[in-house]
Amino acid sequence: MKTPEDPPRWSDGADAPLALGSLLSAAKRDVATDAELSQLEARLKPMLNAQPSPAPTATPTFLKLAGGLVALVGLGAVIIALRQPRAAAPPAASARPIAVAPVATGSGPGLQSAPPHASSSSLAGEVDSGASGGPPAAAPPKPLVGGTPQAARASNPAQAEATLLEQARAALSASPAQALRLAQQHAQQFPHGLLTQEREVIAISALRRLGRTTEADARAARFDARYPHSLHQQAVDRPSPQ
Amino acid sequence: MFRGGATGAMSDGTRPSMRQVFDEHGRYVWRALRHLGVAESEVPDVSQEVFITVHKKLPEFEGRSSLRTWLYAICLRVASDHRRRAYVRRERPTAEPLADHHLSSGCAEDTSLEQRATLLALLGALDPDKRAVLVLYEIEGFTMKEVAEIMNCPLQTAYSRLHAARERLLEALRAEQGTSA
Numbered sequence: 001m002k003t004p005e006d007p008p009r010w011s012d013g014a015d016a017p018l019a020l021g022s023l024l025s026a027a028k029r030d031v032a033t034d035a036e037l038s039q040l041e042a043r044l045k046p047m048l049n050a051q052p053s054p055a056p057t058a059t060p061t062f063l064k065l066a067g068g069l070v071a072l073v074g075l076g077a078v079i080i081a082l083r084q085p086r087a088a089a090p091p092a093a094s095a096r097p098i099a100v101a102p103v104a105t106g107s108g109p110g111l112q113s114a115p116p117h118a119s120s121s122s123l124a125g126e127v128d129s130g131a132s133g134g135p136p137a138a139a140p141p142k143p144l145v146g147g148t149p150q151a152a153r154a155s156n157p158a159q160a161e162a163t164l165l166e167q168a169r170a171a172l173s174a175s176p177a178q179a180l181r182l183a184q185q186h187a188q189q190f191p192h193g194l195l196t197q198e199r200e201v202i203a204i205s206a207l208r209r210l211g212r213t214t215e216a217d218a219r220a221a222r223f224d225a226r227y228p229h230s231l232h233q234q235a236v237d238r239p240s241p242q
Numbered sequence: 243m244f245r246g247g248a249t250g251a252m253s254d255g256t257r258p259s260m261r262q263v264f265d266e267h268g269r270y271v272w273r274a275l276r277h278l279g280v281a282e283s284e285v286p287d288v289s290q291e292v293f294i295t296v297h298k299k300l301p302e303f304e305g306r307s308s309l310r311t312w313l314y315a316i317c318l319r320v321a322s323d324h325r326r327r328a329y330v331r332r333e334r335p336t337a338e339p340l341a342d343h344h345l346s347s348g349c350a351e352d353t354s355l356e357q358r359a360t361l362l363a364l365l366g367a368l369d370p371d372k373r374a375v376l377v378l379y380e381i382e383g384f385t386m387k388e389v390a391e392i393m394n395c396p397l398q399t400a401y402s403r404l405h406a407a408r409e410r411l412l413e414a415l416r417a418e419q420g421t422s423a
Binding site for chain 1: 270272276284285286324328357381383386401408412415
């Protein structure tokens with residue numbers, strides 16, 4: 001492992017001045033505790049239990065699609081936001097104070113004291129209430145008519161997720177109501193999905209376009225609290241600064 | 243050809259599953275992020291981000307590097323992005339009250355809270371590149387050749403950074419001892 005050119009490691013106690021040897025040596029043993037690892041495992045459960053790709057050269061497409069969609073959705077939302085007069089000053093939006101509430105961190109109750117899928121489930125609930133504007137029970141669990149034949153047929157969940165959200169994003173300009181319905185459908189079909197943040201970005205933008213400002217604001221605030229460090233922070237359709 | 247064995251990949255040349263990557267490297271990703279300047283309270287979020295990236299990229303991993311160096315290169319990028327976002331938000335990643343959080347999270351094995359806090363404070367005196375080289379070599383146990391590969395820099399640059407990092411670390415420790423004496 002060690003090449004001849006490598007100097008002796010201080011962490012092995014070799015030539016380490018002062019207390020640095022013991023500090024670095026202790027750091028080597030300072031790995032995640034069982035509890036910390038369990039918490040992380042609970043968050044990652046959907047992807048840890050997913051079947052690995054059978055043939056590396058044959059099937060990376062769906063994951064590329066999922067990864068590409070993340071960028072696409074974010075970019076799309078940014079473009080949409082930029083087209084709106086109130087979002088003409090993105091620095092103001094990005095400079096908006098972002099609350100770093102305890103719930104937003106890994107130690108927050110929303111993520112750690114809840115069951116493994118609590119985070120995703122709670123987002124699914126938000127989509128229900130936000131999209132229907134009424135009781136969550138009114139939301140139809142079946143795929144929407146003409147909405148997502150490709151997503152419904154897709155055999156891979158990640159691909160289906162990505163396809164559904166891509167359709168939602170595409171519908172945003174012409175029919176924000178349809179975009180919202182598709183976001184709702186995503187929440188129902190993929191309560192523990194990998195693209196929940198992307199879904200929220202779309203749903204918030206759709207609500208704003210539908211004039212449901214209060215719901216959009218509340219949802220954006222919840223997004224901030226839940227994902228304060230999200231890469232999609234700047235893609236979220238913000239309320240206009242007063 | 244996919245490389246296996248000690249790299250963390252499967253010995254039969256097949257691609258490791260996410261479960262295998264997590265089980266083998268999860269604890270160490272956490273350790274690396276902690277020492278790369280991610281605030282303790284944010285290590286869970288950033289670790290999650292690392293494994294989401296791994297999940298997305300794993301099918302594209304061709305084994306030109308070892309799985310472990312590939313994984314740590316992802317750690318480095320995610321940690322760097324995290325620091326940049328924290329800077330934009332005008333947060334100071336390592337400025338949180340360490341002791342409070344550590345008391346609740348505990349330390350692994352026989353590492354004391356004081357040792358951890360001291361080392362993190364000293365590492366905070368290093369710039370990100372030097373810090374990364376020192377952490378990868380001294381704590382994560384990579385060879386300097388691997389460090390250079392992870393950092394995507396010439397080997398000689400990696401050596402220079404290690405040398406500078408050690409000097410700076412020593413200075414910081416002397417200063418620390420001077421102020422506490």
